[in-house]
Amino acid sequence: MATNDTDIERFSYDVVVIGAGGSGLRAAIEARARGLKTAIISKSLFGKAHTVMAEGGAAAAMGNVNPKDNWQVHFRDTMRGGKFLNNPRMAELHAKEAPDRVWELEAWGALFDRTPDGKISQRNFGGHEYPRLAHVGDRTGLEMIRTLQQRVVALQQEDSYEFGDPDARIRVFAETTITRLLKSPDGRIAGAFGYIRDTGRFVLFEAPTVILATGGIGRTFKVTSNSWEYSGDGHALALLAGAKLMNMEFVxxxxxxxxxxxxxxxxxxxxxxxxxxxxxxxxxxxxxxxxxxxxxxxxxxxxxxxxxxxxxxxxxxxxxxxxxxxxxxxxxxxxxxxxxxxxxxxxxxxxxxxxxxxxxxxxxxxxxxxxxxxxxxxxxxxxxxxxxxxxxxYVMGGVEVDPDTAAASVPGLFAAGEVSGGMHGSNRLGGNSLSDLLVFGKRAGDGAADYISSLADAKPSVVQADLDAAVAEALAPFARADGESPYEVHAELQQTMNDLVGIIRREQEVRDALSALEKFKERAANLSVPGERAYNPGWHYAQDLRNMLLVAECVAMAALEREESRGGHTREDHPEMSPEWRKVNLILSLNGDKVEMVHQPIPVVREDLLALFDISELKKYMTKEELAGHPGAAALEEGH
Structure with missing residues (x-):
């Protein structure tokens, strides 16, 4: 099963978007609109993205059903839902820009349900003060993907290319898995390595920017609404490339x-x-x-x-x-x-x-x-x-990114949608996901374009030794004759996470999960896959399992560390929310093959945004020091 450079098909792009759901397509459309040659990598068939399973609607304060709705109310609801652990800048941008992104979809052909006077209809959803979700029956995600797909096709036709033409400035690579992000010697993103799922042929995308839009981690758990694609690929790729994850305890x-x-x-x-x-x-x-x-x-x-x-x-x-x-x-x-x-x-x-x-x-x-x-x-x-x-x-934790540009800490790496962290705090409101995809998908595309414009020298180049290592890693399961099946390890991983790091957590159970994960990692290092690379689902499982084990460890480590209950994280032995823990983001990174964690202060909420809340509500979440800039702080200090 040896390989060499002649076995690797090479492509050169300005932007590589990994993921063909709502955030990935919106990012790719924006990058292409900025004149960049863009590749869209889809793990499944084009149009089968997990976004189609988002049914209820896209939250946007358009005020079509109740005119009292506005971005400030949407921001307030989002922060409340996230128990004030949200990145306030992300929540602000999302609330302000969501209506424009929904109207943009409509302009591109999305057929929303209508109110009696012809406006886009909006429905009630949990945590939202007013009817706010723009919807298409209960198939809103499907309509979003259909519309964004058609936009991609239209862009190709504007360039006089047929869909799938290899010379097109925006091209989709369906049924393709990325296993490693590659960097230049100075630490910048230089490309992405992977393989075509049906043939097993290796591919290298040389590009100075990569946008992660890979979605969530649901396959790490036994009982999940997520489809087979959601194996934490983007979370793991980011970690392995040197980026940071945040607040992975919030599932x-x-x-x-x-x-x-x-x-x-x-x-x-x-x-x-x-x-x-x-x-x-x-x-x-x-x-x-x-x-x-x-x-x-x-x-x-x-x-x-x-x-x-x-x-x-x-x-x-x-x-x-x-x-x-x-x-x-x-x-x-x-x-x-x-x-x-x-x-x-x-x-x-x-x-x-x-x-x-x-x-x-x-x-x-x-x-x-x-x-x-x-x-x-x-x-x-x-x-x-x-x-x-x-x-x-859904996982609220994800890649730590800049709120305005969606840039990760590794130069040239961006993330949007569920794979990114910060926007939803400790709990996501229903409907905020679809508008999140649109708002930050666009911002990621813009951020990537601005980054490329800033590059004064030639594009970063891939290190040959790193490429060789990525090939060897992918082929390793074929070299073992008597190793373990990835299916067995995965099934035990799912059961462990479901039983020990599920909806209710306890210290000893999470410690037991971490011990089990160490054993799973040892077993995963000895996986064996029979057959050839073409049409080999066992090989696909082996690649996904690496990612799921890494993500599961991050979830369990953070769940053990956060000694409070907040949003999607419930500790039976620490049942209350803590104002001190609210000030903490848990940041995870890789040092060699070891996951490390540090505490990081959350961003301060601006005074004008604080003023949107009654101080009697905020004092349930925040310390007096944090509320010093609120108009009602003086009364609070006096004990009223």
């Missing part, structure tokens, strides 16, 4: 995934069901979420069913149904009901839209959900409730 367990039949356990049930009026009930028929509203959210959420139902009919009523609490709160509540013995026969709770909305309404607003449950579980959601439970869905 969001979406409260509503399918729980039955077992073959579909974890598949996402969109938050749109609750946004459109669905309610949660336990096995005793009780609408239980009223019992779980935290004190910090008490003023924003209804206390009775009558008050909750007013939310959907009275635009001036601002107390939301408790089913629309942020996802971390709902997931923990469901977990508590099941642990208390009030769960469904298959270990979840009931999500009921049938008793709340007409069949016509459900089929119009939630067609994918109706089809999903009918085909996979033989449940008609227009007539009966769904069984649902928490599922690993």
């Amino acid at each position: 969001q367990f979406h409260p509503t995934g399918m729980v039955w039949p077992i073959s579909v356990k974890g598949i996402l049930v969109t938050e749109s069901v609750r946004g459109d009026g669905g309610i949660l009930k336990n096995s005793e028929g009780k609408r239980f979420m009223f019992d779980y509203v935290p004190d910090v959210f008490r003023a924003q959420y209804a206390e009775t069913e009558e008050e909750a139902d007013r939310w959907y009919t009275d635009p001036d009523h601002n107390r939301r149904p408790p089913e629309l609490l942020p996802r971390d709160e709902v997931a923990r509540s469901i977990n508590s009901e099941v642990k208390a013995g009030r769960g469904t026969p298959h270990g979840g709770v009931y999500l009921d839209i049938a008793s709340r909305r007409s069949a016509e309404y459900i089929l119009t607003r939630l067609p994918s959900m109706h089809h999903q449950f009918k085909e996979l579980a033989d449940v008609d959601i227009t007539k009966e409730p769904m069984e649902i439970g928490p599922t690993c869905h």
Whole structure:
């Protein structure tokens, strides 16, 4: 299975975008608009990105349904949802720019649902004060990908190239896996090495900039809404290249995934069901979420069913149904009901839209959900409730980037979307993901273009020894005749993370997980894959497993270190939020093959942004020193 340079197909680009979902395509479109020759690397088929599974909508304060909505309210909701651990600059940019990015999609051909007066329709979602999610039924992510794909094709046609032409200034490489980012001798990004999945042929993309847009880490856990692509590739590539990850302890367990039949356990049930009026009930028929509203959210959420139902009919009523609490709160509540013995026969709770909305309404607003449950579980959601439970869905932690440019600490490396960290703090609000992809995808494309413009000398060059090492690493599983199967190690890794670093964490269990991960790493160093490189799924698994083990270690290390409960991170032995821990970002990096972690202060919230909140709310999260710039600080100091 030896190889040499003649076995490697070489390409030269200005920008290489790894990932063909919403952030990757938006970044590539922007880079191409800036005149750069751009490659888009898709791990799966073009159009099969995980973004298509985002169903509910894109959050943007356009004010089409409630004119009181604006970027300041959106910013406030995002910070509240993230329990004030968000990078405030990222949350500000996102809230301000999301409407323009949605209108841009519309101009490119996206067919959004409309209000009676013809504006883009917006629906309710958890944690959002007003109806804010621009949507296309419950297939919004699919429409986003369709629109961005068509934009890529249109750009190629503007250059008089057919789709897939090798000379096009924007080209998609489908079913291609990147295994290593390569740097020049002075530490700048110089390219990306990988292979074509169906043939096994190695490829080298020589480029001064790489934009990571690879999504999340869900395959590290056993029960997940994520598809097979989400193996933490971008997180691991960034670490291995010398970049830093932040706050990897914050993993969001979406409260509503399918729980039955077992073959579909974890598949996402969109938050749109609750946004459109669905309610949660336990096995005793009780609408239980009223019992779980935290004190910090008490003023924003209804206390009775009558008050909750007013939310959907009275635009001036601002107390939301408790089913629309942020996802971390709902997931923990469901977990508590099941642990208390009030769960469904298959270990979840009931999500009921049938008793709340007409069949016509459900089929119009939630067609994918109706089809999903009918085909996979033989449940008609227009007539009966769904069984649902928490599922690993999203990671808030990711590559540490500059908020304005999306640049990582390695020159020439950028990241956008779920692979980047900071925007969502400790918990992401539903709907913020799709607009996040658009806002920071564009900014990453701009950042890459500005970086290239700043290069006074020739493009950075790949070090031959690094290329040889990347080839040897990829081929290593074929050289072992009696090694272990990557499938077995992966299955045990998933079970370990699910059991010991899941929705509720305990110190000893996380320590046990870290011990198990050390053993998994030893076993992974002895993986064996039979056959040839072409059409070899075992080989693909071996490449992914390296990434998942590295990411799992980062999650577990940070989960052990953060001794508080905040957002997607719940420590049973430290159940409260701590104002001191709120000031800390956990930064992870690689020193050789060892993961290291340091504490880093979070960015200070500007005084004008602080002033958007009532100081009585902020004092639940922040110290008096942090609130010194708030207009109400004097009264707080006096004890009022």
